[in-house]
Amino acid sequence: MELITFKTIYPRSLLNLLCMLIIEAMLFRNVIYDENGILKYSLIVILTYILGYIVFLIWRLFFTKPSITLESDHVISTKHRKYDASEIECIYMNYRRIGIKLYGKRLVPMDLCFYFQRGQESAGVEAVHEWAERNDKEIKHKFFQTLA
Numbered sequence: 001m002e003l004i005t006f007k008t009i010y011p012r013s014l015l016n017l018l019c020m021l022i023i024e025a026m027l028f029r030n031v032i033y034d035e036n037g038i039l040k041y042s043l044i045v046i047l048t049y050i051l052g053y054i055v056f057l058i059w060r061l062f063f064t065k066p067s068i069t070l071e072s073d074h075v076i077s078t079k080h081r082k083y084d085a086s087e088i089e090c091i092y093m094n095y096r097r098i099g100i101k102l103y104g105k106r107l108v109p110m111d112l113c114f115y116f117q118r119g120q121e122s123a124g125v126e127a128v129h130e131w132a133e134r135n136d137k138e139i140k141h142k143f144f145q146t147l148a
Contacts, residue, residue, distance in 0.1 A: 004131075005069040006124040008078060008114035010060060011097050011146075017057045024050050068114055068124075070131045075100060077111040085135040091128060092144040096121065098128060099144045107147035 027047050034040045069076035074084045083102065092099040092108065096115050099108035116124035132139050 003069065003071050004127050005067050006120050006127065007117045008066045008068050009117055010066060010078075011113055011115055013057060013061050017054065017061065020050055020054050020057065024054065066114065070127055073135065075112070075131075077109075078114060079111040081111060083112070085137070088135070088137055090138045090140055091132050093125075093128075093139060093141050094143050098125075099146065101144070105147070107145050110146050113144075113146045 024047065027043055027050070031040060031043045031047060034043065066078040068078060074082055075088065076082050077100075083100070087102050089101045089103045089105075092101060098114055098116075100112040101108050102112075115121075129139065131137075
């Protein structure tokens with residue numbers, strides 16, 4: 001049994017963090033200069049929710065070590081769930097982003113959508129191609145959507 005594990009990165013998490021910080025700053029400015037009323041308290045609730053999401057993104061970016069494992073006849077996802085090759089319909093590649101689509105699903109699950117870390121990118125893509133060839137899975141180079 002061949003076992004290959006690669007370190008991965010959550011797709012678009014830095015962009016997501018940057019956007020949330022910008023939205024947080026804009027809403028915070030509105031809360032400071034807004035008069036008392038229902039709008040101010042609604043903004044405070046939204047600010048609290050976004051702040052919690054920012055903390056979650058920072059934790060996920062810096063304190064988790066996601067990886068994808070390619071074994072001879074199955075894949076172990078970033079959430080440590082095992083997917084047999086018979087469950088996998090095809091593999092999508094969109095620039096550096098890779099997604100593994102399951103049979104009967106229209107969207108790629110988030111735990112099967114990833115980027116390889118910079119140092120392992122070429123070896124990882126090559127291993128994905130070898131795995132797909134070994135398990136007779138098609139690799140499609142096109143845009144795909146994920147299911148959160």
